[in-house]
Amino acid sequence: MLVHEELCVGCGLCVKYCPVGAISIVDRKAVIDQDKCLECGTCGRKRVVKCPRGALYENPGVYTYPRSIRKFFSDPMAYHPETKVPGRGTEEVKTNDVTGRVKRGEYGIAIEMGRPSVGASYVDVEKMTMALAKFNIEYEAKNPVKSLFLDEAKGTLKEEAKQQRVISGIIEFTIPAEELDDVLATVMETAKTIDTVFSLDLICRFDDEHPYEMPKVPELAKFGLEPRPNSKINLGMGRPLVEE
Amino acid sequence: MSHSLHRRGSCESLKDDFVLLVTPSVGINNKGSADALWKILDIVQEVGPDNLGSYETGTIFTGATVEEIRTAMGDTPRVRCCFDSREKMFEVIKRIKELDAGLSVVISGLNEDVLEMAKDLDLRPHSVNYSLGIHGRTEKLPPEEVLEFITMCGHGMISRNLVKENIEAVRAGRKKIHDAAVAIAQPCVCGIFNVDRAEKLLKKFCPQQNEAD
Ligand code: SF4
Ligand code: SF4
Numbered sequence: 001m002l003v004h005e006e007l008c009v010g011c012g013l014c015v016k017y018c019p020v021g022a023i024s025i026v027d028r029k030a031v032i033d034q035d036k037c038l039e040c041g042t043c044g045r046k047r048v049v050k051c052p053r054g055a056l057y058e059n060p061g062v063y064t065y066p067r068s069i070r071k072f073f074s075d076p077m078a079y080h081p082e083t084k085v086p087g088r089g090t091e092e093v094k095t096n097d098v099t100g101r102v103k104r105g106e107y108g109i110a111i112e113m114g115r116p117s118v119g120a121s122y123v124d125v126e127k128m129t130m131a132l133a134k135f136n137i138e139y140e141a142k143n144p145v146k147s148l149f150l151d152e153a154k155g156t157l158k159e160e161a162k163q164q165r166v167i168s169g170i171i172e173f174t175i176p177a178e179e180l181d182d183v184l185a186t187v188m189e190t191a192k193t194i195d196t197v198f199s200l201d202l203i204c205r206f207d208d209e210h211p212y213e214m215p216k217v218p219e220l221a222k223f224g225l226e227p228r229p230n231s232k233i234n235l236g237m238g239r240p241l242v243e244e
Numbered sequence: 245m246s247h248s249l250h251r252r253g254s255c256e257s258l259k260d261d262f263v264l265l266v267t268p269s270v271g272i273n274n275k276g277s278a279d280a281l282w283k284i285l286d287i288v289q290e291v292g293p294d295n296l297g298s299y300e301t302g303t304i305f306t307g308a309t310v311e312e313i314r315t316a317m318g319d320t321p322r323v324r325c326c327f328d329s330r331e332k333m334f335e336v337i338k339r340i341k342e343l344d345a346g347l348s349v350v351i352s353g354l355n356e357d358v359l360e361m362a363k364d365l366d367l368r369p370h371s372v373n374y375s376l377g378i379h380g381r382t383e384k385l386p387p388e389e390v391l392e393f394i395t396m397c398g399h400g401m402i403s404r405n406l407v408k409e410n411i412e413a414v415r416a417g418r419k420k421i422h423d424a425a426v427a428i429a430q431p432c433v434c435g436i437f438n439v440d441r442a443e444k445l446l447k448k449f450c451p452q453q454n455e456a457d
């Protein structure tokens with residue numbers, strides 16, 4: 001995002017809205033640090049930030065690669081050219097009852113780098129994908145992170161992507177249940193080496209014999225992990241239903 | 245993305261907080277789903293959501309009208325919204341079941357409540373996306389009381405400074421609780437930020453302001 005310097009009166013209204021603190025007032029003008037700005041679009045939304053002078057505007061170069069990486073992974077109102085859907089992830093559990101993406105005997109994992117409130121550089125995303133490379137992971141095809149790999153088997157990302165920071169980038173994949181222990185050990189070990197936070201998701205099926213009990217995942221306790229009491233539940237209303 | 249997952253807070257504070265997601269799956273059942281999705285949107289409107297919005301327009305709390313949201317949604321609306329009571333959420337799921345449209349329905353909320361609703365409606369939950377918490381450099385996170393607001397927008401649009409400033413303004417008596425809750429909600433564009441819950445949180449964090457509102 002950019003500021004029309006001649007219009008800005010330095011009122012400071014926009015400053016508090018930036019989720020990464022990229023806006024400051026210098027010599028009574030708003031200044032946006034282009035390195036910090038993740039192009040999330042918030043400060044430029046006229047219905048949200050009522051800049052009295054209409055001084056904030058979108059950088060026309062923001063849709064040009066690689067700056068566009070910031071835009072597509074930070075602004076929910078921007079559509080990913082790769083997935084044609086807004087947002088940073090995929091249908092994941094939302095349609096699992098009809099896609100069968102995560103079947104019985106499998107776990108879906110999502111590592112949401114940068115979430116919440118910190119943001120992430122793709123250098124950190126790469127630390128995680130390189131650590132996971134030993135598992136021969138097949139990353140979710142429709143996840144936009146997939147398009148940023150240099151060598152998926154090694155978990156390396158394109159150089160220009162690594163120069164970008166984003167609100168969040170989601171590493172998303174499915175594994176056989178027997179690999180959960182090792183994958184979690186790797187994820188928790190890598191957590192110590194990164195310079196940001198991540199939110200961790202785990203998708204699994206309900207047990208047919210106990211349809212109204214939350215599925216148990218005994219491997220979690222070993223890593224001090226415990227599912228929160230609130231989650232996202234697919235009610236199985238989609239048709240045709242995938243039973244496997 | 246799992247934008248409605250990872251809401252923080254105690255069970256007490258999350259008990260009147262439900263997000264509804266109805267999603268046609270591309271290539272499986274999206275063809276011809278528009279009619280059903282419009283009907284579901286009608287149900288949502290009739291029951292009364294806490295918040296409603298779209299990626300194209302922003303939310304009702306930034307001045308988008310329901311008509312505008314509907315028009316901008318195009319041929320296949322994505323239904324994403326939140327409710328501030330279990331009764332309303334139950335009513336919506338019940339009516340979606342009666343509609344029998346065969347679209348995937350996901351609810352974000354307290355596990356216990358969602359399972360109980362599923363049982364009462366004779367639905368068989370299919371899968372769950374668990375939130376396993378926040379890891380890595382957690383010292384970079386804002387305080388928990390700020391996180392409870394921020395995590396109601398899973399896209400990360402709500403800044404910690406906006407939350408802090410509004411909490412302070414309410415504490416100092418400069419702002420009404422409702423106005424502060426709306427101000428914090430505005431950057432969330434898709435409408436899953438629960439304003440009623442934000443008001444309750446502000447009342448909890450600024451107890452001296454209870455009477456003023
Ligand atoms: S809100 Fe507008 S006028 Fe005020 S500081 Fe920001 S850009 Fe300048
Ligand atoms: S576009 Fe987003 S990240 Fe960039 S300055 Fe504006 S609010 Fe901050």
